[in-house]
Amino acid sequence: MNKNRTVQLIKNKDGYGITFNAMASPCEVIIQSMDKPLVTQLADLITNEVWRIEDKYSRYNKLSVCSAINNNAGRSVSIDQETYLLLNFAEQCYQLSDGLFDISSGVLRKVWSFKGDKNETDNFPTVKKINAMLCRVGWRKIHFDQTQIILAKGMEIDFGGIGKEYAVDRAIQVAKQLTQSPVLVNLGGDLAVTSCRLNNEPWQVAIEHPDSNSDSYDNTSTDMIVSLKTGALATSGDARRYLIKDGKRYSHILNAKTGWPINDAPRSITVVAPQCIQAGILATLGLLQGNHAEEFLTEQEIQYWARR
Amino acid sequence: MKNKLEKINVKAVLTIATAALLSTSNPVLANSTKVDTDSSNVSEEGSWDFDSAFLFYSEVDRVSAGEVIINAQKTFANDEILNLKLTVDALTGASANGAVAQPNVQTFTRPSGNGQYTIEAGETPLDDTFHDTRVQLNGQWTQPIAPNYTASGGVHLSKEYDYLSLGINGNIAFDFDRKNSTFSAGFSYFQDTFTPEGGIPNAFSSMLIGDSSSASWDDNFSQTRIDADDTKTTTDILLGFTQVINRRMITQFNYSYSTVDGYLNDPFKVISVVNSETGLTQDNIYESRPDSRVKQSVYAQSLYHFDSSVLDVSYRYMWDDWEITSHTIDSRFRIPLGDSFGKESYLQPHFRFYQQSAAEFYQPFLIDGSALPNYASADYRIGEMTAFTVGLKYGLLVDNGHELSFRLEYYHQAPEDAGFDTPGELKDIELYPTIDAIIAQVTYSF
Numbered sequence: 001m002n003k004n005r006t007v008q009l010i011k012n013k014d015g016y017g018i019t020f021n022a023m024a025s026p027c028e029v030i031i032q033s034m035d036k037p038l039v040t041q042l043a044d045l046i047t048n049e050v051w052r053i054e055d056k057y058s059r060y061n062k063l064s065v066c067s068a069i070n071n072n073a074g075r076s077v078s079i080d081q082e083t084y085l086l087l088n089f090a091e092q093c094y095q096l097s098d099g100l101f102d103i104s105s106g107v108l109r110k111v112w113s114f115k116g117d118k119n120e121t122d123n124f125p126t127v128k129k130i131n132a133m134l135c136r137v138g139w140r141k142i143h144f145d146q147t148q149i150i151l152a153k154g155m156e157i158d159f160g161g162i163g164k165e166y167a168v169d170r171a172i173q174v175a176k177q178l179t180q181s182p183v184l185v186n187l188g189g190d191l192a193v194t195s196c197r198l199n200n201e202p203w204q205v206a207i208e209h210p211d212s213n214s215d216s217y218d219n220t221s222t223d224m225i226v227s228l229k230t231g232a233l234a235t236s237g238d239a240r241r242y243l244i245k246d247g248k249r250y251s252h253i254l255n256a257k258t259g260w261p262i263n264d265a266p267r268s269i270t271v272v273a274p275q276c277i278q279a280g281i282l283a284t285l286g287l288l289q290g291n292h293a294e295e296f297l298t299e300q301e302i303q304y305w306a307r308r
Numbered sequence: 309m310k311n312k313l314e315k316i317n318v319k320a321v322l323t324i325a326t327a328a329l330l331s332t333s334n335p336v337l338a339n340s341t342k343v344d345t346d347s348s349n350v351s352e353e354g355s356w357d358f359d360s361a362f363l364f365y366s367e368v369d370r371v372s373a374g375e376v377i378i379n380a381q382k383t384f385a386n387d388e389i390l391n392l393k394l395t396v397d398a399l400t401g402a403s404a405n406g407a408v409a410q411p412n413v414q415t416f417t418r419p420s421g422n423g424q425y426t427i428e429a430g431e432t433p434l435d436d437t438f439h440d441t442r443v444q445l446n447g448q449w450t451q452p453i454a455p456n457y458t459a460s461g462g463v464h465l466s467k468e469y470d471y472l473s474l475g476i477n478g479n480i481a482f483d484f485d486r487k488n489s490t491f492s493a494g495f496s497y498f499q500d501t502f503t504p505e506g507g508i509p510n511a512f513s514s515m516l517i518g519d520s521s522s523a524s525w526d527d528n529f530s531q532t533r534i535d536a537d538d539t540k541t542t543t544d545i546l547l548g549f550t551q552v553i554n555r556r557m558i559t560q561f562n563y564s565y566s567t568v569d570g571y572l573n574d575p576f577k578v579i580s581v582v583n584s585e586t587g588l589t590q591d592n593i594y595e596s597r598p599d600s601r602v603k604q605s606v607y608a609q610s611l612y613h614f615d616s617s618v619l620d621v622s623y624r625y626m627w628d629d630w631e632i633t634s635h636t637i638d639s640r641f642r643i644p645l646g647d648s649f650g651k652e653s654y655l656q657p658h659f660r661f662y663q664q665s666a667a668e669f670y671q672p673f674l675i676d677g678s679a680l681p682n683y684a685s686a687d688y689r690i691g692e693m694t695a696f697t698v699g700l701k702y703g704l705l706v707d708n709g710h711e712l713s714f715r716l717e718y719y720h721q722a723p724e725d726a727g728f729d730t731p732g733e734l735k736d737i738e739l740y741p742t743i744d745a746i747i748a749q750v751t752y753s754f
Contacts, residue, residue: 013615033652034616034644034646034647034652035646035647035651035652035705036647037647037651038651038652085328085329086329088325088328088329089325089326089328089329092321092322092325093322093325096318096321096322166329169326169330170330173330199613273319273322274323274326275326275330277326277329277330278319278322278323278326281322282318282319282322285318300318300319301319302319
């Protein structure tokens with residue numbers, strides 16, 4: 001699991017950039033300070049925190065708390081305060097979305113395979129398979145309290161929908177407590193800042209267009225530049241993960257209640273909110289509204305960009 | 309489903325859920341000595357920021373002052389800012405009483421009327437009874453009132469043993485051109501009450517000299533007094549314009565109009581009446597100034613960011629209807645030292661130049677037998693003078709990113725010879741003594 005855990009420091013004109021890999025994404029921390037010992041300490045604290053969260057909640061890590069819970073479905077697994085709070089947060093998201101957002105829906109990936117192939121898939125799941133797998137999904141079948149969690153047999157949970165954004169927020173807390181210098185934390189496109197840049201200048205953040213790394217669809221794809229003075233920004237959706245059957249494009253956003261992809265969901269949604277995890281959930285909840293995504297986001301009176 | 313979502317304020321619920329998730333301490337943080345485990349930064353309200361400063365000011369052979377400043381500022385959720393400032397200063401030492409030096413010992417009565425003091429031959433007369441403690445409170449509230457409009461209002465209270473100052477102020481600022489330009493307009497109003505011990509002296513009455521323990525002293529002294537207290541009011545109007553020139557440069561222009569009405573004398577100052585032949589003092593009479601003053605000034609400031617250092621230069625031109633004009637040039641240059649001499653340390657040289665012309669009624673002394681003018685004051689502070697300050701500030705970040713700074717400055721003030729004919733003995737007397745002072749300050753932000 002500790003493959004490729006290196007940190008690079010790059011000196012910029014008015015500060016340092018810290019780059020590393022975590023959660024299968026390129027990560028970057030920018031600090032507007034020339035104080036190298038401070039930067040080194042910040043790099044140390046933030047990477048430790050992000051990797052700690054990755055190790056603790058990644059379903060790919062066999063030693064993670066997540067794996068321990070999943071491998072012991074049907075039995076009680078004791079949990080700590082942090083895990084309890086994350087589960088509590090997931091519960092709130094489940095209720096807010098009326099069951100559309102469910103961290104136990106990851107097992108549906110076993111029947112759905114989104115490769116982003118432009119050709120017709122020959123691997124489209126059958127209704128029977130989907131319904132069989134749907135029996136293993138359902139937040140209501142999970143019981144937890146402050147000290148323990150019990151999953152029904154065959155179930156799995158996955159913190160993938162909130163873990164990265166949570167790590168951004170924790171990293172921002174670490175940075176704020178260490179320094180007053182402006183800091184931006186970017187974990188694979190989900191990012192937050194501690195404050196505006198020096199002289200009250202905003203951070204200029206480029207949001208990658210969903211198609212920027214693929215040659216499909218339109219040719220007008222450009223990165224979008226967003227000015228950010230405070231708070232966080234998160235993007236949900238991945239244009240490279242879809243499949244095509246009978247000419248219809250199925251997004252990888254799955255309805256946890258039906259087991260089927262959400263129809264007419266935007267390809268990606270970017271949201272600005274005070275905290276990254278909040279931005280991430282709002283973007284995801286937006287996607288889950290399908291063709292009502294923009295309507296839903298507008299009602300929330302938040303700043304967002306939906307790309308279709 | 310959609311209907312149900314509409315009924316819930318998703319954003320509000322998520323804000324609460326996020327606060328619950330992020331407001332706990334973390335094992336990694338708890339183990340770090342650098343970090344405060346009581347992490348409460350989920351709240352949108354900022355915590356209080358404090359600045360504290362201790363300042364020491366000492367003029368050679370004259371006044372010394374110690375000052376403590378505590379400044380507290382808090383920013384609320386909607387960018388409202390509350391600023392509270394407490395200043396306490398203590399002043400001790402001697403101040404020129406306005407009389408000229410003489411070739412013989414001189415005796416003066418203290419402003420209170422209780423006792424007298426003597427000044428050696430050739431020495432500038434200084435009243436050494438100055439000791440006062442001043443407590444000053446300022447409160448300021450600033451908030452956005454509409455897009456691009458910011459309003460601010462404040463109150464001021466300052467109390468000394470014999471002085472009370474109350475003030476209010478208001479300001480409105482308007483941003484335009486994508487916040488590259490700001491126009492502001494403000495006013496302030498102060499009412500000051502002076503209750504000097506011994507009362508307010510009658511202008512141009514003679515300072516009573518004699519046996520202060522005699523039975524008739526108190527009656528005779530009160531003859532020189534007109535009242536127990538007096539007041540003055542000050543109204544200021546300030547117009548400002550700030551312009552961002554480019555990423556590196558910002559400029560500011562201000563115009564201010566200030567009118568002061570009421571008691572503008574210094575009740576502690578006298579002016580010597582000397583013999584036109586010998587130059588010897590015949591009498592010391594209390595000074596007299598007009599009861600109004602209109603001051604105007606224009607001010608320009610420019611801040612320039614070089615790659616790492618910052619240059620701050622300002623110029624002020626002031627003129628008033630007492631015919632005082634002044635020029636002030638103030639410049640600071642901030643040089644970051646990196647981390648070689650303390651974390652994020654910097655040096656900041658400071659240079660200030662000040663030149664002032666005299667008030668029309670300024671006179672170092674009066675000639676006995678000449679017609680008394682309407683107004684006269686020998687207060688060196690309204691005479692012609694040149695002054696400069698050179699200083700150096702050193703700052704660094706200490707634990708938890710708090711800033712600590714030290715400032716040391718030297719101030720030199722040189723009055724100009726006002727060009728009056730100096731009769732007799734006054735030719736050999738220093739009428740325009742210079743003042744040298746040292747200013748030391750320690751500031752800590754937390």
